[in-house]
Amino acid sequence: MKLKRNIKLLFLCLLLLSVSGITIAQNGPKLIDTEVASVAVVANQIDIDYAKIAIKRSKNKDITEFATRMIEDHNAVISQAVALVEKLGVNPKDNAVSQSLLDQAETKLKILRTVKKKDFDKTYIDNEVEYHRAVIDAVKGLLIPETENEELKALLEAVLPALEAHLNHAKMVQSKI
Amino acid sequence: MKTHKQSISKYIFALAILICVLVLLMSFKSTTNTGYSNDEPVTHTVTIFKMKFSPANLTVKKGDKVVWINKDFFPHDVTEESAEKWTSKPFNQGEKWSKVINEDIKYFCKLHKVMKGTITIGK
Numbered sequence: 001m002k003l004k005r006n007i008k009l010l011f012l013c014l015l016l017l018s019v020s021g022i023t024i025a026q027n028g029p030k031l032i033d034t035e036v037a038s039v040a041v042v043a044n045q046i047d048i049d050y051a052k053i054a055i056k057r058s059k060n061k062d063i064t065e066f067a068t069r070m071i072e073d074h075n076a077v078i079s080q081a082v083a084l085v086e087k088l089g090v091n092p093k094d095n096a097v098s099q100s101l102l103d104q105a106e107t108k109l110k111i112l113r114t115v116k117k118k119d120f121d122k123t124y125i126d127n128e129v130e131y132h133r134a135v136i137d138a139v140k141g142l143l144i145p146e147t148e149n150e151e152l153k154a155l156l157e158a159v160l161p162a163l164e165a166h167l168n169h170a171k172m173v174q175s176k177i
Numbered sequence: 178m179k180t181h182k183q184s185i186s187k188y189i190f191a192l193a194i195l196i197c198v199l200v201l202l203m204s205f206k207s208t209t210n211t212g213y214s215n216d217e218p219v220t221h222t223v224t225i226f227k228m229k230f231s232p233a234n235l236t237v238k239k240g241d242k243v244v245w246i247n248k249d250f251f252p253h254d255v256t257e258e259s260a261e262k263w264t265s266k267p268f269n270q271g272e273k274w275s276k277v278i279n280e281d282i283k284y285f286c287k288l289h290k291v292m293k294g295t296i297t298i299g300k
Contacts, residue, residue, distance in 0.1 A: 165291050
């Protein structure tokens with residue numbers, strides 16, 4: 001009887017352990033505010049780098065107009081982020097999420113530089129749709145929830161409608177290519 | 178006979194005055210019912226914030242002025258949508274641009290093409 005009771009207890013403990021393991025896995029990376037600021041700057045800079053290639057390689061007016069907009073708007077976000085970290089007296093801190101973004105971007109940048117000219121516009125705008133979707137998810141699901149500083153949180157919340165407008169603009173251009 | 182004619186004339190004159198007063202009173206009442214006490218143009222404000230024109234759809238009186246104020250840290254413009262007949266050109270955070278409205282308008286931000294608005298002349 002005692003053995004059966006202990007086996008039941010062991011089974012219950014294993015069940016609890018497995019449930020807690022799933023919860024930890026679902027929590028994802030933890031970021032401090034200076035790391036959030038770094039991710040924000042890196043994510044904006046990556047889209048500027050994509051756009052610079054588009055301006056060099058595309059002759060399509062919709063693509064070059066969109067790329068110009070990305071350079072100006074994402075530079076505006078970086079300026080706001082830099083002004084805020086200067087005001088707070090901190091520096092953006094490199095972290096695993098920033099590095100992962102840069103690694104993925106390196107592959108995309110290589111593709112954009114080397115893809116055949118006739119395929120460039122579609123490759124660029126498809127990537128813009130995909131990238132903006134991913135960044136919106138990251139800002140909503142990771143950066144805003146992880147941010148403690150109210151001003152940084154407000155900046156990220158202010159950037160979100162711009163990213164959504166960029167995504168819809170990219171889809172509009174995509175439908176014409 | 179002359180006195181009778183004079184009396185009728187007086188009654189007709191008084192009746193005419195009464196009708197004029199009534200017409201004046203009715204026209205005054207009709208004017209106040211529209212909400213406009215006179216034909217002075219009114220200034221309306223459209224705020225540009227979080228990538229939206231607010232209000233996006235506005236009804237005005239012909240000759241009214243609309244002022245757009247940019248509260249985003251991105252530049253925006255106000256451009257006629259169908260054929261880009263006119264544009265404000267880009268203006269920055271804290272800056273304003275205005276236009277007197279004489280017809281129905283559909284407009285958009287040429288920089289952020291998904292941002293749209295309308296202005297309708299009220300009947």
